[in-house]
Amino acid sequence: MLTLYGVARSRASRIIWLCHELDLPFRHVPVIQAYRLADPTADDAPLNTLSPEFLRLSPAGAVPVMDDDGLVLSESLACTLYLAGRAGAPIGPADEAEAALMTQWAFYGATAIEEDALTLLKLHRPGQAQDGADAGIVAEAAERLVRPMTVVENHLAARGHLVGERFTVADLNMAEIIRYAKGYGPLMAQFPAITAWLANCQARPAFEKMWQMRLAEPE
Ligand SMILES: N[C@@H](CCC(=O)N[C@@H](CS)C(=O)NCC(=O)O)C(=O)O
Incomplete structure (x- = not known):
């Protein structure tokens, strides 16, 4: 168990x-x-x-x-x-090559995206005017995210998913990382393929079940 x-x-x-x-x-x-x-x-x-x-x-x-x-x-x-x-497949890897690609995307999300995306989640106040030090930190984090998110955007625009042209754990891991940046409109607006892919990932019943569990917990 x-x-x-x-x-x-x-x-x-x-x-x-x-x-x-x-x-x-x-x-x-x-x-x-x-x-x-x-x-x-x-x-x-x-x-x-x-x-x-x-x-x-x-x-x-x-x-x-x-x-x-x-x-x-x-x-x-x-x-x-x-x-x-x-x-194993379909959510997991069908072979060693897919396993390697899933590992690659997990490392890329964790090392190139997660920290700055978390900064947006913690410091950006959607719908509220923001100035002072936090505004600068948010703007710098968003600027640094453009390059790695462009890599993800171009891949998704061409392939629809990260690995194997189906929803896999690679999408799940990256979707959870990019979720942190979702509330920062000026960044997300630059990435239509990521935005559409993230909406599809989050429309999955298993995501919704997890989300309901989060909502049931105190903030
Ligand atoms: N890289 C780790 C990060 C783990 C982590 O930082 N977890 C946070 C919650 S999401 C935590 O437990 N923080 C504990 C604390 O700071 O007291 C992972 O992906 O599991």
Whole structure:
């Protein structure tokens, strides 16, 4: 039995979405990020990323972590690639070449896109006037994103999906990363193929199931 540690309002969302795609049952332990609690060390604090029992499982003190019959794995993208690799096509790889391409896109998303996209999510206030230091940081992050997102845009415009011309874990991982930038209109407007692809990814019933789980959790 797969056990997943991490609230749905974290990168655990990637694994939850994938489990729903694969109809893979899992036990959910909603470990919350310590920084979201006033006093994560208080006696009555919920299980969080600084709780000693969680740190014994994951010394990095970050969610998600999963335990698959004794295999304890952290890093959300390692988790999704592992589960999809075991499941195989259509969501996972049909062969080693596809597996390599799925790994390539996961690394590209994590190293070239995720950090700046997260900056947009954290600092941009959609629909509100923004000035001061945050506005500059947001503008710089968006500027840096143009190059890697153009790579993704051109690939999607030509192929429709990242790997194998079907929805796979490569799309799921990248969609979850690019979701962080979705609220920043001036950037997204430059990428019509990404915008259409992201809408299709998020229209999938498994995404919707994951999203409802997030919404059911406190902000
Ligand atoms: N690269 C890691 C990042 C993990 C990470 O930073 N997780 C955040 C939540 S999404 C966290 O647990 N932060 C804990 C904290 O800062 O207290 C992954 O993809 O799993």
